[in-house]
Amino acid sequence: TKPTTEGYTCGFTVDVFCNEAFSASHRAHTSVTGIDAPVKCVGFQLLREVQCLDRMLGRAGEVSVAICGGSKVSDKLPMLKNLSRRVDLIAIGGNNVNAIAADPSLLDDIRGNRAEILLLDDGFGNTTPDEPPLYSPCAGGAHPLYDAGPVSLNKLAAWVNKADIIFWNGALGITEHSFYKNGSEQLVHLLGQCPGDVVIGGGDTAGFVQGTSGEDYTQKYDFFHISTGGGASIDYLTSETLPGITYHEKQRRPRGMSEVEEYRSLSIKGKAKRKDVSPLTQQYGASSPSTSPALEPLKSAEELPVPPSALNA
16 A cells, blocks of 8 residues: 555565566555565666666667557656657557547647657548448548558558567557458567667566467567566556665665665666568568668558458448
């Protein structure tokens, strides 16, 4: 529970308090910041989370891509604003695209920074999610979009296949509907076979990858890291720390650094793995980084092998 007074600690002490609960460390609850001990530390799993997210924050000098799906874009704007100064590309999909089409000013504080902004704004939708999908070349049309389309996925594939580190949080469509989970499934295959390291941002995204989609993709693909905390990941990428981390950083080590700071200084950059280019990229025409570093995307839907049944007559 959240303490009722600032600086509250439990009425008992323990010898060692080790915080391994990254998924709860974004909340200043008693179990996170209210347990006193002569020795306070964080666990290896939490340090692993910090390492992966620090790479997304540009501390390793890598080409980085952040993919933000789901909904409630207004709740994610602080994270996107911070990432826009840190990463090379921010791809925005899911229901966020419909919200931005209705109010483009939502991205005013994000555009013009370091990151290129890619809206996954072609896709499939209809009046309601229960109706069969109709293709639309852009958001803001006669009906909302419920899934990402091939033009957007092709552009995203070009970026993903030249990135060192990719972070994904939020589905690209309504994955509970068989009509509208194809974009997220295609993204999983793309990320599973891309050359760089992939960090799955916890929460529903981790659940989708681990089996709620109907298939456990972790049995097929070796993702670099699957975070244990969706909300904690978003908060860390927003503020670059969490209450559960700062509580432990108050205890300094002999060299003057906290445990987390010392871990960061030892090694941040991972070794990107090289794998075959994904079938998605082959299908949509983007080239392998080894043959075309620029990875020029296709320009229009007419150039893509989209099944006629997927398009409006």
